[in-house]
Amino acid sequence: GFFRRSIQKQIEYRCLRDGKCLVIRLNRNRCQYCRFKKCLAVGMSRDSVRYGRVPKRSRERSSGEERVSTSDNSSSAATPPDPETALSPVYDLIVSVSQAHIANSDYSEENTRTLVRKPLPSPPSPVCAGPEVASSTAESLEQQRIWLWQQFATHVTPSVQRVVEFAKRVPGFCELSQDDQLILIKVGFFELWLSHASRLTTDTTLTFSDGTFVTRQQMELMYSIEFVQSMFEFTAGFNSLLLGDMELGLFSAVVLLSPDRPGVTDVKAVEQHQDRLVEALKLQVSCNLCGDSPSVLAKLPELRVVGAKHALILDWFRLNWDKLRLPPLFAEIFDIPKCEEDLQ
Incomplete structure (x- = not known):
């Protein structure tokens, strides 16, 4: 969610510590620059953002030819709301x-x-x-x-x-x-x-x-x-x-x-x-x-x-x-x- 917002809004961050901040879950909001840099380092792609998010369940349905979509309602039982999106x-x-x-x-x-x-x-x-x-x-x-x-x-x-x-x-x-x-x-x-x-x-x-x-x-x-x-x-x-x-x-x-x-x-x-x-x-x-x-x-x-x-x-x-x-x-x-x- 953070990476997607950064790309879509073209936000430019600055680091006050020469880009060397330790980014973990507890302190990830302290330096947005280093958090964004870590997103890129672990393989997140700028280009993929424009295609939007594809739920894992949808990917599994489309990749498995043996699965038959028998019930739109049951198969699309929406994934739980993303806490990151709710806090956007x-x-x-x-x-x-x-x-x-x-x-x-x-x-x-x-x-x-x-x-x-x-x-x-x-x-x-x-x-x-x-x-x-x-x-x-x-x-x-x-x-x-x-x-x-x-x-x-x-x-x-x-x-x-x-x-x-x-x-x-x-x-x-x-x-x-x-x-x-x-x-x-x-x-x-x-x-x-x-x-x-x-x-x-x-x-x-x-x-x-x-x-x-x-x-x-x-x-x-x-x-x-x-x-x-x-x-x-x-x-x-x-x-x-x-x-x-x-x-x-x-x-x-x-x-x-x-x-x-x-x-x-x-x-x-x-x-x-x-x-x-x-x-x-x-x-x-x-x-x-x-x-x-x-x-x-x-x-x-x-x-x-x-x-x-x-x-x-x-x-x-x-x-x-x-x-x-x-x-x-x-x-x-x-x-x-x-x-x-x-x-x-």
């Missing part, structure tokens, strides 16, 4: 979402493998002299917080467009209304970004897609100790699942199409799309992670809690928008005013 739409969904993720993620396995890490530059220190040594400690901390937040925004902004392009390629997303699409992207962006950035997060640092990393202490100054604690707890647990690009892409799509986001109008449609994606994620995980899909799905509510805390923290930045110099796209995705007109 799910496999197609897995392929589509995985390709969308790999094409639009700066945090893919290939991109992060050779990434060179470098620290975030230190904030500029105010020059003070005489009795007027400096402003109060509170003002100094606020200045550092604003500076760090602006650096953070600059490094995260490229991921906004990446998430938008990924969303447009997730099957079913563009069928939703423009308003629902916008809500799902804006409300879910931080959760999607954190899921991807988890791959480059340690106990003490968070690394952006260009290799620049921010320390946990800097993050605590930007946000709060309690929030950063929950954020790093999530990334540590998420990393322990060892998700590949295919699983991470499907997980991201499930997060994106969350029907209970505030403001979504066509809840039923979003829910139907998410249900299909959850089914695809479970199937992919069952093949590659020894069936531990409950552990992966358990991360969804945990991530939602982190996202809700982040939304509350944004209120401070919305109130102090006039002190910030943020990239327009970043300000838009988080509804942070850029001018007086945005407040009306």
Whole structure:
């Protein structure tokens, strides 16, 4: 079934491990390129695909002249439905979402493998002299917080467009209304970004897609100790699942199409799309992670809690928008005013 779909749809696969993946039943969906190559290696023919499948029972009837077809009904008692064929739409969904993720993620396995890490530059220190040594400690901390937040925004902004392009390629997303699409992207962006950035997060640092990393202490100054604690707890647990690009892409799509986001109008449609994606994620995980899909799905509510805390923290930045110099796209995705007109 996989080989037939690949030929008929002329799908081109890529291998992230130089075409040397071990392909067995438990992990055959991890690398479609090597799975397809193995199909060819064991003798599957591209030319035979256009003739379609001939049931074994039919071949036996036609090759044996001594057999007489006495009963069409009994002889054509259909062979049991092919499980591979029944799951064909799910496999197609897995392929589509995985390709969308790999094409639009700066945090893919290939991109992060050779990434060179470098620290975030230190904030500029105010020059003070005489009795007027400096402003109060509170003002100094606020200045550092604003500076760090602006650096953070600059490094995260490229991921906004990446998430938008990924969303447009997730099957079913563009069928939703423009308003629902916008809500799902804006409300879910931080959760999607954190899921991807988890791959480059340690106990003490968070690394952006260009290799620049921010320390946990800097993050605590930007946000709060309690929030950063929950954020790093999530990334540590998420990393322990060892998700590949295919699983991470499907997980991201499930997060994106969350029907209970505030403001979504066509809840039923979003829910139907998410249900299909959850089914695809479970199937992919069952093949590659020894069936531990409950552990992966358990991360969804945990991530939602982190996202809700982040939304509350944004209120401070919305109130102090006039002190910030943020990239327009970043300000838009988080509804942070850029001018007086945005407040009306």
